[in-house]
Amino acid sequence: MHSNNLICQSLMSWKPSSIGQLNALQHLNFLGCSDLKKLTSFIVELNALQQLDLSGCSNLKELPSSIGQLNALQKFHLSRCSNLKELPSSIGQLNVLQELYLSWCSNLKKLPSSIGQLNALQKLDLSRCSKLKKLPSSIGQLNALKQLDLSRCSNLKKLPSSISQLNALEKFYLTRCSNLKKLLSFIGQLNAFQQLDLLRCFKLKELPS
Numbered sequence: 337m338h339s340n341n342l343i344c345q346s347l348m349s350w351k352p353s354s355i356g357q358l359n360a361l362q363h364l365n366f367l368g369c370s371d372l373k374k375l376t377s378f379i380v381e382l383n384a385l386q387q388l389d390l391s392g393c394s395n396l397k398e399l400p401s402s403i404g405q406l407n408a409l410q411k412f413h414l415s416r417c418s419n420l421k422e423l424p425s426s427i428g429q430l431n432v433l434q435e436l437y438l439s440w441c442s443n444l445k446k447l448p449s450s451i452g453q454l455n456a457l458q459k460l461d462l463s464r465c466s467k468l469k470k471l472p473s474s475i476g477q478l479n480a481l482k483q484l485d486l487s488r489c490s491n492l493k494k495l496p497s498s499i500s501q502l503n504a505l506e507k508f509y510l511t512r513c514s515n516l517k518k519l520l521s522f523i524g525q526l527n528a529f530q531q532l533d534l535l536r537c538f539k540l541k542e543l544p545s
Contacts, residue, residue: 367392397419397420406430423448429453434458440465464488479503485507490515
């Protein structure tokens, strides 16, 4: 926690252009920097960056449109970014991204269709995104996706049929999706399936045969 405080304090003294000069930097952690409102565009010059953690940056409203230039990024943490309303379409250019965490992004209303271009993505956490009403059909293009968490997405009413194309999906969490009314027959086509969680989906009336 002490190191996180140092990062938050030093952020105020950095010259924006100096961030992009950290050519060997692999991990950048802004965890809990709740006063951070904007991410400098120079961050996309960090060509070696593998992990970016912005969890708890509750005043962060947007990401740079050029975020897709982080070609080495493997893990991207945006949990509890409660003022983040959307993701830039360039996020689909993160070709080696394996894990994307968006839990508790309570103002996130939609995902860009470019999300389907994340060919290396294995984990997608959208739990507690209470304003998320639907998923783009392009989500079915995530051929490497093993875990999808939609727990407590209380405004999610239905799932796109393209989920049937997620051949690598092993774990699917739908806990407390209180407005989800039914599962389509695609659920039986997920051959790698190991775990399905439907706890407290109160409006779910039936399961497909």
